[in-house]
Amino acid sequence: MPNYDTHVLSGVVSYPLVVFIAFILRDHAGIPFVLSSMAMVVGYAFYVLGADLPDVDHPSALIHRGTKPIVAVAVGSAVFMKVPDYINLNLGSEGLNVTAAWLLGALTAVVAWYGFTALMPRHRGIVHSLLAAAVYGLLAYALMEFGLGMGTGESLFVGFSAFSGYTLHLLLDREVSLL
Numbered sequence: 573m574p575n576y577d578t579h580v581l582s583g584v585v586s587y588p589l590v591v592f593i594a595f596i597l598r599d600h601a602g603i604p605f606v607l608s609s610m611a612m613v614v615g616y617a618f619y620v621l622g623a624d625l626p627d628v629d630h631p632s633a634l635i636h637r638g639t640k641p642i643v644a645v646a647v648g649s650a651v652f653m654k655v656p657d658y659i660n661l662n663l664g665s666e667g668l669n670v671t672a673a674w675l676l677g678a679l680t681a682v683v684a685w686y687g688f689t690a691l692m693p694r695h696r697g698i699v700h701s702l703l704a705a706a707v708y709g710l711l712a713y714a715l716m717e718f719g720l721g722m723g724t725g726e727s728l729f730v731g732f733s734a735f736s737g738y739t740l741h742l743l744l745d746r747e748v749s750l751l
Contacts, residue, residue, distance in 0.1 A: 574744045576624060576634050582744060583623025583737050587616050590736045594729055605732065606725030614722075615733030618712045622737025625708065626745070629692045629699040640688045648681025700742060701749050709735030 574582070591612060598605040627633040655661065655673040662669070698704060713731030716722040722730070742748045 576627075579624040579627070579741055579744060580620060583620040583740060586740060587619050587733075590615075590619060590733055593736075594732060597732075603728070604725045605729040606723055607729055608726055611716075611722065611726035611729045614716065615730045618730055618734035619737035619740075622705075622708055622734050623740050625738055626700045626704065626741045627695075629697065630695045631689055631692070636689075636692070640685060643688050644681040644685040647684035648677040650677075651680040652677030700745065700747055702739065702742070703750060705735050705738035705742065708738045 591607065594603075594605050594607060597603040598607070624633075624635045628635050628639055630636055652673050655676055656669075659676075661672050692699075709731040712734035713727045716727035716730045717724060739748075
C-alpha cells in the first residue's frame with residue numbers, strides 16, 4: 573500500500589488534472605464552478621490534504637498523529653473560552669480565575685487526546701469510503717461558502733477539489749467502497 577509520501581506527492585502532482593476536469597465540467601456539463609485564483613489555491617490545499625486524510629483512522633499515520641494535538645488544543649481552548657459562561661470561578665483574582673479556566677481546558681484536552689484515537693473507526697473502515705470523501709467535500713464547501721464567505725461557484729470548486737483528493741487516496745489504495 574502507498575505510504576504518506578506517495579499519497580501526498582500524488583496529490584501535489586495530479587492537481588492540474590483536477591483543474592482541467594473542473595474546466596471541462598464547467599464548460600460542457602454546466603456545473604457552475606468558478607475557478608478564481610483564490611479558489612484554485614484553496615482547492616489545492618484541500619486536495620493535497622484529502623490525498624492523505626483517509627489515513628486519519630490509523631494511529632501510527634502522520635495525519636493521525638498531526639491531527640490529534642490540533643483536536644486536543646481546539647477542544648481545550650473551546651472549554652477555556654466557555655468556562656466563564658457556565659462556571660463562576662470566583663477565586664479572588666483574575667490570575668487565579670484564568671489559570672483555573674485553563675486548567676479545566678487542559679484536562680479536557682487530555683481527554684480529547686485519548687478520545688480522538690478511541691473514537692476512530694477501524695483502519696480502512698468507513699473513513700476509507702466514498703461516503704467519507706463526500707462528507708469531506710461537503711464540509712470544505714460549507715466552510716468556504718458559509719464560514720469564509722467565498723462565492724458559491726468558488727466554494728463548489730473547493731468542495732470538488734476536496735472530494736477529488738480524498739478519492740485519489742482511495743484509488744491509490746485500490747480500495748474504493750461506498751461505505
